[in-house]
Amino acid sequence: MAFNQHGYSNVSMQKLAETMGLSPGNLTYHFRKKEDLMIALYDLFREEMSLVIPPPDQNTPDSFKLDYQIKSFYKLQQRFLFFYLDLLEIERAYPVIAEQHYVHIQNQIKSLETGLNYNISRGIIEDKDSGTIQHLAQQIWITAVFWPRQARVRGLEDSLDDMRQTIWRQILPYLTVKGAKEVNEILNLESTQQLTL
Amino acid sequence: MAFNQHGYSNVSMQKLAETMGLSPGNLTYHFRKKEDLMIALYDLFREEMSLVIPPPDQNTPDSFKLDYQIKSFYKLQQRFLFFYLDLLEIERAYPVIAEQHYVHIQNQIKSLETGLNYNISRGIIEDKDSGTIQHLAQQIWITAVFWPRQARVRGLEDSLDDMRQTIWRQILPYLTVKGAKEVNEILNLESTQQLTL
DNA sequence: GTCTATAGAGTGATAGAC
């Protein structure tokens, strides 16, 4: 997608039509305003994302599933990269999307909290003090959501493996002995780099 | 500044001239291209930032000074907010700035690493495993740099206190007993919220 | 539905009078 490569605001309806092999008039026939196109894309994004990150009350992943969620999230993030790179611009331009997305983000973080709490009950994570889980969920969300942007801003490639390592490293201090063993097995299973525990 | 409020790309040279009480022609007389204006602003930003975050080999802050650096950084960040909110756009538009900024970011993270290592030698931070410091420095950098953006993207106000809490919470698991005591004193000294250790 | 053509507004940048 052209948006992902050049940034949302650098791709006009005309250029987009051109890369899609359509005439400008044809594209604006299906999406009368650019906003209509963006909303349609956003709805599609939200639909696919709901398959990757379950609703807050249904997220009960073991470590393996959490790792799988990270990978699935990254894959979808790459598909709708422009939403992650240019989100603030898009929210500024289309308040309708902004309002929806505020709620979406809240649910994403809530879902992460549920997953972490489930792993406390599994004896994988240790709840050292009040607020740990909320802090950890927010931290993981920030890392995952801004990963592609921080890489580009630094002039680096963004890689799934680096993102995974960074996320797991944040969970690391809160793992129980049992949890550390479980997580290390998962990371060694598929990653060439070993995370020293 | 108009850039900070409405976003870099939503403020044209004409609008900017208007808010400054200048004619469009006068503004483009002093800055022939918009790029010239951006580079001048970037140079000013870099100059002021060098006073807040010292060079990598000179950063030896105790916890109190680190907390002070966080506050000073936030203040400067608010002053040049558009660089932090719209950095990717600006880098895409002006590769000259991008190249300089890549190096700048590397130095910022290096400077953080130096500071953390110094606090290991002070017995404040515990280096649990190899890579901890690099990970922590990167994590703090991401949090600090993307804090205003993550707040806006979520529809929240961005607050210094929330950013401070989040950064210190990331350091928390790596503090020694002595370190925990020192940090808690600093945070209780000035913050209404208490960070439970 | 799909096309070409174009309206209408906004942009960065320049020209030339004072």
Next chain:
DNA sequence: GTCTATCACTCTATAGAC
């Protein structure tokens, strides 16, 4: 130096032929 006026371009969106 500072101004007004304007060029050349790009953008979103529309009109109307086929």
